[in-house]
Amino acid sequence: MTAAKSNLLVSRLSAPPIPSVVAWGRQYKGLKGPLIDLSQAVPGYPAHPEMLRLLSETAGQQAMTGYGPIEGEPLLREAYAAHVGELYGAAISAGNIHITAGCNQAFMCAAIALAGAGDSVALTNPFYFNHDTTLSMLGIGRRLVDCDPANGFFPDRRSAEAALAAGAKVLTVVTPNNPTGAVYPPELLHELFVLCRKYGAWLIVDETYRDFLGAEHGRPHSLLSEPGWEDTLVLLYSFSKSFCIPGHRLGAITAGPKLVAEIAKVMDNMQICAPRSAQIAVAAAIPLLADWRAGNRAEIARRADALRLVVSKLPGWEIGAIGAYFAFVRHPFTDRSSSEVAEKLASESGIVSLPGAYFGEGQERYLRLAFANADVASIGLLSDRLF
Numbered sequence: 468m469t470a471a472k473s474n475l476l477v478s479r480l481s482a483p484p485i486p487s488v489v490a491w492g493r494q495y496k497g498l499k500g501p502l503i504d505l506s507q508a509v510p511g512y513p514a515h516p517e518m519l520r521l522l523s524e525t526a527g528q529q530a531m532t533g534y535g536p537i538e539g540e541p542l543l544r545e546a547y548a549a550h551v552g553e554l555y556g557a558a559i560s561a562g563n564i565h566i567t568a569g570c571n572q573a574f575m576c577a578a579i580a581l582a583g584a585g586d587s588v589a590l591t592n593p594f595y596f597n598h599d600t601t602l603s604m605l606g607i608g609r610r611l612v613d614c615d616p617a618n619g620f621f622p623d624r625r626s627a628e629a630a631l632a633a634g635a636k637v638l639t640v641v642t643p644n645n646p647t648g649a650v651y652p653p654e655l656l657h658e659l660f661v662l663c664r665k666y667g668a669w670l671i672v673d674e675t676y677r678d679f680l681g682a683e684h685g686r687p688h689s690l691l692s693e694p695g696w697e698d699t700l701v702l703l704y705s706f707s708k709s710f711c712i713p714g715h716r717l718g719a720i721t722a723g724p725k726l727v728a729e730i731a732k733v734m735d736n737m738q739i740c741a742p743r744s745a746q747i748a749v750a751a752a753i754p755l756l757a758d759w760r761a762g763n764r765a766e767i768a769r770r771a772d773a774l775r776l777v778v779s780k781l782p783g784w785e786i787g788a789i790g791a792y793f794a795f796v797r798h799p800f801t802d803r804s805s806s807e808v809a810e811k812l813a814s815e816s817g818i819v820s821l822p823g824a825y826f827g828e829g830q831e832r833y834l835r836l837a838f839a840n841a842d843v844a845s846i847g848l849l850s851d852r853l854f
Contacts, residue, residue, distance in 0.1 A: 476604045484596060484825050491813035499817050499852055503845050506819045508645065508792050511840040512766070514711035515759050521748035522715070528744070535740040537731045539566025539719075542750040547719055550753050551702075557691035562724040565731065568741045570675050570705035570718035574639075575601050576737065577701050577720060580729040581637050581669050582607050588637040589630035591622050593795070593826035593833075595645045595673070610635045611828065620647040620788045620795065624658055631666040638663055641673040642687070643680065643791030646826045646835040650680065650790045653688040660690050664699050671701045675718075676791035678709035678760060679767050679839070697723025706749050708792070708839075709760050715745040767791070767839050773846040774838045781853055792839040795823070797832050805831045816852040 472478075488506045495502055525531060538544065544561035552559035567573040574597070582588055584606030590598055592611040602609050610633060613626040627638060638659060642651040656672065663670040670690075677687060690700050702721035707713035718741075720730060734740070774794055778784050783799025798808050805822035812818045812834075823833030838846060 474604075476606055480600050480603060484821065488809060488813060488819055488821055491810045492817070492819040494814035495817040497817065500848060501845075502817045502819065503841055503848060503852075504819045505836045505838060505840055506821055507840070508708070508837045509713055509840055510708055510711040510763075511770075511842060512711065512763065515752075515756055517755060518710055518712065518748065518752050521751055522712070522745060525744035525747040531744040531747070533743075535743040535746070537735050537740055538727060539564065539741060540743060540746040540750065543746040546750040546753045547704075551691075551721055555686060555689070555691045559691065559721065562727065563697075563721055565720040565722070565727045565734070566741045566746060567718045567720060567734065568716040568738055569707065569713075570673065570703050571597050571601075572716075572737065572741075573703045573705075573718040573720050574598055574671070574673065575605075576730045576733045577671055577703065577722075578602060578605060578607065578637070579733045580726065581671075581701075587630075587633075587635045588639060589627065589635040590639050590827075591641070591644075592828055593620070593646055593823065593830050594639075595641050596825050598639055598641075598673075599827075612638070614647070614649075616787050616797075620644065620649040621651060621655060622659065624655075624662070627659055628662050628666075631662055631668050635666075635668060637669045637671055639671040639673065641675070643676040644788070644793070645673075645675065646793055646821065646823075647788040647795035648790035648793035649788040649795075650684060653686070656688040656690060660693065660696075660699060668699075669701060670699055671703060673703040675703065675705040676708060676793075677704065679764050679791040681764065681768055691721075697726070701726065706745075709763070710749060710752060710756070712745065712749075715742055717741060717745050717749060769843055770838050770841065770846055773843045774836065774849070777846060777850045777853075780850060784853060787833060789838075792837055794836045794838055796834050796836055798834055801832070805834060809834055812853070816854065818849065818852055 485507045544564040548559045548561050587608035589610045610630040613623040614620040704719045706717040785797040787795040805824045809822040821835040823830030
């Protein structure tokens, strides 16, 4: 008898990374105080009571038990389009918006709509690992764009052009970046946009952590004001972080109406529609909780400052880049892999982080710290635990 086999494109992948590092944390005996979990990017504070009220009210409506529009609830598409249009000073309509069940699904839907098995997509190195595994299980090739640590982990323009010239159909960037926290300047994003247009490729900009940019950064970019941007640009977003509702799985795609229609074909086969009650609740929360979200932005900035202070006093440790939710920190142990360092920190010091090697090639000297998960006092405790 011949045993049946699963899809090699999936079985060749490693297990999801977060559970593995959480397991390291379970080995910690508590000798240095409470566990400090800096692994998964989750809001380190609760959702606003008004957000919870809205979710509760909408979840109890009979209308929410049925299927909704594939592209998303009109109320949320309109509210989010108005928000994006105001933020970027651009004319954005509900027809430019597709709602998804989280930003991971937004990327998968966009990837399927833009590239097929045998095509290639360019990712920065380091990359967000779920982007990489999504491409791998779809049979889409990966080309890496160099990000120089000496230049704040910004994508190298020449490396990006080489990937596009070699045939990459899509260039995907994340800003503020996961895992490094690097915030890409508007000028750099414009250069990458122009490159993609030159080679007839798509530029996907994952802006999951956009709401945590400080006021000093100004408008993240001006790409939505470019004539014909719909033929090149795709923006991805997550409501999870800024509204503290990751369990409700809600994300968004901003694109041209023609591409939104293509993505709807993918979504119809994947989930049909994103969770409906959360969509209605968030549509109301976008204007209602604007001040609260601004306060959270300031709190995250304080946490970033606290981490900078801690690392500055530790011999051999260095922040490669930091911003929004993350810091990519260089550890001093040249003879150990990033996994060895992360496991020892978790099991012996009670600090759970992600190894740099999870995010690409040549990242063994780094750890990703999701500092937004911990308050300032907890971050201060790192100074006595980072060996």
